[in-house]
Amino acid sequence: MIPVSYYLALSAILFTTGMFGVLIRRNALVVFMSIELMLNAANLSLVAFSRLYQTFHGQIFVFFIMAVAAAEVAVGLALIVTIFRSKQSIDLDQMNSLKG
Amino acid sequence: MTLELFLFFTLALIALVTAGGMVFSKSAVYAALNLVTNFLSVAILYLLLDAPFIALAQVTVYAGAIMVLFLFVIMLLGVETLRAEFDWKKIWLQAVLALALLVEGFVMLFQRMGQAANLPFNTASVLTNPSEMAKVLFTDYLLPFELTSILLLVAMIGAIVLTKQVKKRSL
Amino acid sequence: MENTAGLFFYLVPLIVFAPLAGMLINMFLGPKLGEKGVGLVASLASGTAFLTAVLQAISLGQHPEGAVVRLADWIHIGQLAVDWAFRVDTLSVTMMLVVSGVGTLIHIYAIGYMHEDVRFKNDLPRYPRFFVFLNFFIIAMLTLVSGNSYMMLFVGWEGVGLASFLLIGFWYDMDTLGRPSLANANAAKKAFITNRVGDFGFLMAAFMMFWKFGSTDFDLVFAKVAEVAAHEPWVILWITIFFLVGVAGKSAQIPLYIWLPDAMAGPTPVSALIHAATMVTAGVYLITRSYPIYSLSHDAQYIVATVGAVTGLFAATIAVGQYDLKKVLAYSTISQLGFMVAGVGMGAYVAGMFHLMTHAFFKALLFLSAGSVILGMERGHHHLPHGDHHEVFDPGDMRNMGGLRKTMPVTFWLYIIGTLALMGLPPFAGFFSKDEILLDASLHFPHVYWILTAAAFLTAFYMGRQIWMVFFGEARHAAAAHAEESPLVMTAPLMVLAALSIFGGFLNFPGLHQFGGWLAHTLGEVETPEFSLVVAGVSTLLALAAIGLSWWLYGRNPLQVGQIDPLKKPLGLLFTGMENKWFVDEGYQLVVIQPYKALAKFLAQTVDWDFWHEWFHDSVIAKGFVGFTRFLADPIDLGLIDRVSYWLSDLVSASSAALGKLQNGFVRSYALSIVVGVVAILGYLLLNAK
Numbered sequence: 001m002i003p004v005s006y007y008l009a010l011s012a013i014l015f016t017t018g019m020f021g022v023l024i025r026r027n028a029l030v031v032f033m034s035i036e037l038m039l040n041a042a043n044l045s046l047v048a049f050s051r052l053y054q055t056f057h058g059q060i061f062v063f064f065i066m067a068v069a070a071a072e073v074a075v076g077l078a079l080i081v082t083i084f085r086s087k088q089s090i091d092l093d094q095m096n097s098l099k100g
Numbered sequence: 101m102t103l104e105l106f107l108f109f110t111l112a113l114i115a116l117v118t119a120g121g122m123v124f125s126k127s128a129v130y131a132a133l134n135l136v137t138n139f140l141s142v143a144i145l146y147l148l149l150d151a152p153f154i155a156l157a158q159v160t161v162y163a164g165a166i167m168v169l170f171l172f173v174i175m176l177l178g179v180e181t182l183r184a185e186f187d188w189k190k191i192w193l194q195a196v197l198a199l200a201l202l203v204e205g206f207v208m209l210f211q212r213m214g215q216a217a218n219l220p221f222n223t224a225s226v227l228t229n230p231s232e233m234a235k236v237l238f239t240d241y242l243l244p245f246e247l248t249s250i251l252l253l254v255a256m257i258g259a260i261v262l263t264k265q266v267k268k269r270s271l
Numbered sequence: 272m273e274n275t276a277g278l279f280f281y282l283v284p285l286i287v288f289a290p291l292a293g294m295l296i297n298m299f300l301g302p303k304l305g306e307k308g309v310g311l312v313a314s315l316a317s318g319t320a321f322l323t324a325v326l327q328a329i330s331l332g333q334h335p336e337g338a339v340v341r342l343a344d345w346i347h348i349g350q351l352a353v354d355w356a357f358r359v360d361t362l363s364v365t366m367m368l369v370v371s372g373v374g375t376l377i378h379i380y381a382i383g384y385m386h387e388d389v390r391f392k393n394d395l396p397r398y399p400r401f402f403v404f405l406n407f408f409i410i411a412m413l414t415l416v417s418g419n420s421y422m423m424l425f426v427g428w429e430g431v432g433l434a435s436f437l438l439i440g441f442w443y444d445m446d447t448l449g450r451p452s453l454a455n456a457n458a459a460k461k462a463f464i465t466n467r468v469g470d471f472g473f474l475m476a477a478f479m480m481f482w483k484f485g486s487t488d489f490d491l492v493f494a495k496v497a498e499v500a501a502h503e504p505w506v507i508l509w510i511t512i513f514f515l516v517g518v519a520g521k522s523a524q525i526p527l528y529i530w531l532p533d534a535m536a537g538p539t540p541v542s543a544l545i546h547a548a549t550m551v552t553a554g555v556y557l558i559t560r561s562y563p564i565y566s567l568s569h570d571a572q573y574i575v576a577t578v579g580a581v582t583g584l585f586a587a588t589i590a591v592g593q594y595d596l597k598k599v600l601a602y603s604t605i606s607q608l609g610f611m612v613a614g615v616g617m618g619a620y621v622a623g624m625f626h627l628m629t630h631a632f633f634k635a636l637l638f639l640s641a642g643s644v645i646l647g648m649e650r651g652h653h654h655l656p657h658g659d660h661h662e663v664f665d666p667g668d669m670r671n672m673g674g675l676r677k678t679m680p681v682t683f684w685l686y687i688i689g690t691l692a693l694m695g696l697p698p699f700a701g702f703f704s705k706d707e708i709l710l711d712a713s714l715h716f717p718h719v720y721w722i723l724t725a726a727a728f729l730t731a732f733y734m735g736r737q738i739w740m741v742f743f744g745e746a747r748h749a750a751a752a753h754a755e756e757s758p759l760v761m762t763a764p765l766m767v768l769a770a771l772s773i774f775g776g777f778l779n780f781p782g783l784h785q786f787g788g789w790l791a792h793t794l795g796e797v798e799t800p801e802f803s804l805v806v807a808g809v810s811t812l813l814a815l816a817a818i819g820l821s822w823w824l825y826g827r828n829p830l831q832v833g834q835i836d837p838l839k840k841p842l843g844l845l846f847t848g849m850e851n852k853w854f855v856d857e858g859y860q861l862v863v864i865q866p867y868k869a870l871a872k873f874l875a876q877t878v879d880w881d882f883w884h885e886w887f888h889d890s891v892i893a894k895g896f897v898g899f900t901r902f903l904a905d906p907i908d909l910g911l912i913d914r915v916s917y918w919l920s921d922l923v924s925a926s927s928a929a930l931g932k933l934q935n936g937f938v939r940s941y942a943l944s945i946v947v948g949v950v951a952i953l954g955y956l957l958l959n960a961k
Binding site: 002005006007008009010012013014015016017018019020021023024025027029030032033034036037040043044047048050051054056057059060062063064066067068069070071072073074075077078079080081082084090 | 104105108112115116119120122123128131132135138139142145146148149150151153154157158161162165166169170173174176177179191194195197198199201202205206209210213226227232233236237241244248251252254255256258259260262263
């Protein structure tokens with residue numbers, strides 16, 4: 001049998017990759033995708049723990065995360081569309097209106 | 101090497117390669133396709149972990165709905181690529197940080213968890229039956245489930261409101 | 272009926288509250304009531320007080336031990352507890368009767384007197400104020416005599432002082448003829464300030480009393496006095512001496528008598544009521560009230576009696592040389608007060624109180640009659656042809672009078688009765704009371720007897736001189752020739768007083784001593800010496816001799832206009848002294864007032880201004896302060912505090928500029944910092960947390 005640590009290690013690598021993507025990409029859509037990848041990595045470790053401890057709670061948590069992710073994607077993409085309409089760009093380095 | 105182990109490593113390899121492909125691909129469309137592949141491989145890993153419901157939900161929600169949405173937006177905006185996306189010489193700090201985080205995670209995983217990390221899964225699993233999961237979901241987690249519906253509704257309305265074009269008034 | 276008689280005691284607060292009501296009514300409604308209304312209200316208020324006093328006397332007839340009626344708490348601080356309580360006993364009721372009785376008569380008299388006075392001075396609105404003050408005096412005086420403790424007595428003591436001040440200065444902005452002048456105001460100030468010296472003595476005595484006896488209540492003090500006297504005799508001596516200072520102030524004894532002659536600046540009813548009949552006897556009352564203390568110190572009795580006797584003679588000599596009608600009576604009052612003080616000082620309390628009472632009758636009569644004479648003179652002056660009005664004319668100067676027995680017959684006869692009573696001729700009231708004092712003096716203090724006898728001789732002489740100068744001979748001024756008699760409202764009270772002056776002496780007829788028995792309920796068993804024909808005969812003969820001498824000098828050859836006093840030639844310098852009051856005022860001016868002014872000037876100019884303001888404030892405080900502030904400002908504030916705060920502000924602005932760069936608005940850099948934080952925290956946990 002596969003030890004749980006294999007899954008967790010995979011989850012960690014995927015998470016770090018997603019994070020690295022968030023940090024280096026300027027395209028808002030790709031950044032968004034990287035965030036999804038990070039969520040997915042977290043889901044993987046939750047399911048692995050669920051399997052380890054033989055309980056449904058982990059899976060149910062993943063289920064809720066998926067629902068929230070769906071909502072987040074819907075709103076996030078809507079925001080990107082709106083920003084694009086006003087700025088004609090989705091380059092994050094051109095968006096610094098938050099600067100104090 | 102058992103079949104299961106072989107399967108895991110194959111899927112893990114696919115997942116890692118597609119993840120890296122997504123992060124480093126210049127085109128947003130390629131990134132999206134890489135991500136879909138990644139999600140699918142993870143879905144199969146869920147099956148390996150005795151979570152058929154989650155695996156199917158992964159396929160339908162992530163690989164299906166969410167990624168289609170991404171592709172729609174990419175096409176709608178026509179922003180497949182960006183000029184000078186990133187410079188390899190300027191991302192050493194990010195790389196160091198990512199590496200540090202990974203090392204920390206591994207230290208935690210293999211040093212702190214100790215024995216638990218190496219626990220083998222039980223062979224006999226009670227998790228494979230989705231109807232059992234449904235019982236838990238609709239009893240213990242009924243209220244969060246219902247609230248999720250409200251959340252989705254709000255997200256939908258929000259998305260509509262945000263993307264709605266403000267029409268110029270004409271006399 | 273004994274019980275019902277005793278009930279009158281509970282009416283005693285009325286003696287204060289009835290005049291209070293009168294005062295308030297006149298104060299607020301006076302201008303609307305009209306002169307008759309104001310006078311009626313004031314007289315009724317005073318009359319109610321008199322009626323209350325009479326009721327007290329009736330109750331005392333049944334219950335001679337008296338009563339203490341407690342009205343309210345006044346002061347309760349620690350050990351000191353003073354109630355507002357009324358003391359009803361034979362002594363206080365005697366005083367109440369005299370004060371309210373004579374007071375009421377004078378109120379009635381003042382209705383007529385002030386009616387004309389305000390017209391001569393052309394200031395009608397001031398009429399109600401006079402009666403407000405007069406009622407206020409009655410309140411204060413009755414508080415004085417009815418108080419159950421030295422503190423309550425002091426309240427009245429100060430109250431009468433204030434009333435006296437207000438009434439002496441009643442015409443504070445004009446003189447007798449209505450010309451602008453500050454003389455009356457100055458006289459009022461003199462009276463007030465001199466009394467203040469006496470009040471200091473009273474207060475010292477009261478403080479000592481509280482210190483040594485723990486109370487100022489009469490009963491509590493008297494209960495302890497024997498014990499204290501046995502262990503600490505000096506306490507008794509000092510209390511009595513300090514009280515004597517108070518008495519000298521209020522009752523015009525040497526050396527504080529100087530205010531009383533000037534107090535005659537007040538309207539004549541005031542002179543009669545306050546400065547002859549009642550207020551000035553407060554000191555005599557105080558000593559009588561304090562008899563348990565005085566009886567224990569022979570030294571104190573000796574001092575008091577001597578002071579009284581010397582005052583009696585000294586004032587009498589001055590009275591001989593005066594020309595002002597009221598001044599003569601003023602010095603006569605001082606002299607008679609000396610008799611009383613000498614009497615109570617010797618322990619002859621009954622005699623002193625008796626003389627106080629008869630003196631109140633006949634001196635009030637004399638003053639009021641004098642007022643009548645003066646008003647008559649003013650009426651005469653008023654009727655003169657117009658041109659004469661601007662000359663300097665003093666209606667009170669006896670040298671302007673003469674022959675008034677024809678123009679003012681009623682006043683003349685009343686004046687004669689008062690004079691005979693004052694001279695001490697039998698059977699008038701003064702004879703009995705003065706004789707008792709002389710009798711006691713002859714038994715206990717022979718030197719006092721000789722001094723007082725001399726004073727009595729002079730009394731008869733200066734009164735005779737006055738009668739001859741005022742009422743006999745020919746008018747020396749047109750005003751005297753045209754003088755007019757006073758109305759009935761003024762003469763009627765005088766007739767009552769005249770009756771009292773004639774028959775008042777029988778109250779304590781030798782051998783019967785009703786008055787002594789009455790007072791004995793309060794004062795304990797009093798010594799009643801046998802009537803001595805020698806003493807009485809000597810004083811009567813001396814009085815007759817003095818009358819004869821005065822006739823020889825003034826009656827035989829009436830004074831002519833511009834003629835100098837016939838006494839001047841035989842007495843020479845002595846008479847100059849009498850005329851000028853022995854230069855006592857000038858002496859005070861030289862010994863007390865001028866050094867005081869010099870001291871005040873020294874303190875004000877040299878000490879306060881030159882030293883304190885100019886030098887100390889400018890040099891020490893101001894310059895020191897400036898130096899200190901410069902030190903604080905330059906090295907400390909600019910050098911240290913400012914530099915530190917500038918450094919801090921530079922630090923803050925530099926660090927904020929540096930930190931501001933972090934907030935660049937780029938979401939990726941924010942994400943980077945989050946990751947840095949995550950890595951750092953995770954690393955910390957891994958390294959440190961086991």
